Amino acid sequence: MDHAAEEMRTFWDDRARENAAWYVDTTCDYDHPDMDAFFAVGRKVVAEAFVDAPVRPPGNRLAVEIGPGLGRISLALAEHFERVIGIDISAEMVERARGLVTNPAVSFEVGNGTDLRPLESGRVDFVTTFTVLQHLPSPELIDGYLRDAARVLAPGGILAAQWNNLPHPSAWRARAIWWRLRNRIGGPLKMDARVARPFIGTRLPLDVVTRTLEDAGMTIRATKGLGTLFAWVWAEKTGPVG
Ligand SMILES: C[S@@+](CC[C@H](N)C(=O)[O-])C[C@H]1O[C@@H](n2cnc3c(N)ncnc32)[C@H](O)[C@@H]1O
Structure with a gap:
């Protein structure tokens, strides 16, 4: 496991131990x-x-979620698919998800943080991910997951992915700097984990996402929420399995 993956795993394991539900969804109490x-x-x-x-x-045989956290999305997917697999970098999240979600159609696995191995190629009907790509610290990591989603999808399979498509990278960087500053002013010991690299994450323009998906044998069928943190892309596997 490389340094970036180690850093992400340590970060999310620590967050899961601290307060898993809140770091999955900071609108919680x-x-x-x-x-x-x-x-x-x-x-x-x-x-x-x-x-x-x-x-x-x-x-409708198999759905895969990238970064399931405590499993709320994987559980809901089981209403529509025979089997659901959630692959998360954090063993601590996976342990908690297994405790909370007892539907036998749903399983959670610890992944390598960069792709969906050991899933086989061309077997998955639906891949989804929500509030995960936005936290990945580099465009290359997002690229890797989009490409591997394409690899595991069966012909006609669909990827539905949410990512950060906020415009103006400088504004995004300024926001991160402001967040860090605010924390320092609040006291050096009170560092907010949300300013760490594995949380701040990366934004990506649509043309980069489009290029990656098309290159991986996908055809974009729809988008939603462009220009926001909650941008969605739906892409169909139209290229050869491989
Ligand atoms: C904000 S939570 C979202 C969880 C879930 N998608 C939801 O909305 O309920 C982000 C999740 O992504 C996982 N994660 C972060 N980086 C990851 C990576 N590189 N590969 C797989 N999972 C990752 C974290 O461990 C965490 O469980």
């Missing part, structure tokens, strides 16, 4: 997260990414 509301958001995300999506895959 830090001390008393309402877990029913938390899991209800999983169904809302699946409604957006799959149920009400502009395009859906022909098959």
